Amino acid sequence: MNKKTIIRTFEKIALYMELLGENHFKVAAFRKAANVLELDPRSLSEMDDILKLKGIGKGTGAVITDLLEKEESDLLKELEETVPKGLIPLLKIPGLGGKKIAKLREAIGIDSVESLRAACMAGEVSKVAGFGKKTEENMLSEIEILGTCQGKFPHWQMEKVVTFVEQELRLIPEIKHFSVAGSYRRTEEESSDVDFIIVTDEPATVREKLLATLPLVATIAAGDAKLSVTLDLEEAIDADFRFVKADQFASAIHHFTGSKDHNVKMRQLAKSRGMKISEYGVENEDGSIETFDSEEQFFAHFGLPFIPPAVRRNGSEIDRVDELAGLVAIEDIRSDLHMHTTWSDGAYSIREMVEACRAKGYSYMVITDHTQYLKVANGLTPERIREQIVEIRSLNKEYDDIEIFCGTEMDILPDATLDFDDELLSELDFVVASIHSNFSQSQELIMERLHTAMKNPHVDMIAHPTGRIVGQREGYNPDVPQLIQWAKEYGKILELNANPYRLDLATDHLIMAQEAGVTIAINTDAHAIEQLNYMTTGVNYGKKAWLKKETVVNTWPLDKFIREIVRK
């Protein structure tokens, strides 16, 4: 028995109870119990007091005892026997929750999406008390689009949506100010929808203009306080717009940035002090409403420092505010250690990349073009990289405000050898090693390849360690804990690749790496000047893992970088 199984059992129980239309506090209690275990850093064997945890009581405790003693839960078994499995997808239909599903099941025996579709078409649903013609029609059309809706969209895809919507919003003069909120603002890897806060005194006008100009699949809700639509872009994506007055903005942006758990925790905190948080402000005990000029002031009202959106996750961040000051911030970044030029598959010359990095105020940078194995990327042969070294050394003499290091992004070959020999590697200042081929090899082989790179004394960093593309491919599935252990053992840097397609390593692995004392570099892997801006996304993503400034190599001053990395 392990913790994950217990957590999943609680979640299943909650799901089944929801389908039965159970009291939602009861459902929430099981979800909360799952959450309590999730948040506890200890493994099951390290927890001798699991039944005494806050949030675990008689009912949830009995489930744990069952699982520990006989590997299964009587309660879950009973629920699985009573609740038809076909009901579960019904919860995905917008507008349909536990209560309504329970009612439909009771009244006309609905037990699956298929039977609901049939009942709607036969007009049986509208005969059930509390259901009308409109509900029936809506359900039917929701069932039709159920399969086509993707659900989650990666951050890089959302970025395009956000940019598009922002352009439209700027064209509406009645909008005084706006900001994206929600999971996108928190730099979540994936989002299911996109939220905007709009400051306006004329919500109805703005609403009508948005309805007229945005490409729409459907309008979900349209009131004076909010507009919910499904946008007709490359994919159908839901968007929420909230209309507020200028003085409500700070509270609204906080509220709609979430996360849900962060908000719950903030509200509990407020409540314990006799205050009440809503999206419009903070209500004091005497009923007066306080508003704020900024989110900073909002947090200050509760004696808290500004909590960056990226770290607003499960609520535990509120107990960790003392650590915030030490977290990596974009202002701390002094360099980018991974980028490409026209020498391989980049779009700009070395000089152009240097100028761009100078414009960012970096004090050092590394040019890391691909190596010969990667023919599609015009990878450098030993001869060409030696020429490149000469060019970089000479260019470096022209600048006294930035140090340009000679590096490489060397391929780790499928046969677990490296693309350059040690003699050549020793001529470089910084060596990045990475896998770009044969992703489908066994984990054993993949790890052998990574081990070769790790053991090589000239290699400084492993780039995009898992090879994943968010929402598109899993990568080559390395044993990351083992990789972290090697990084510690051989003193190698692991990368947080800031390209929004990659975000690799992922949050949980970054946490693990930092705990193990492994250094991280946040790099853009830029193939063009604009992509150097990925650094912001990368840093925000790193905050999710509570990466400290000193953990992140490219926040180090130049002399420390030379001392500990280049001359190592």
Added chain:
DNA sequence: GCCGTTTTCGGCCCGACTGTTTTCAGTCG
């Protein structure tokens, strides 16, 4: 179902919108 320096019952975060109702329940974020 869980919790309690307001402690064994009554509340649990809060508000908008919709569709069904004639004052509100359900759903959603």
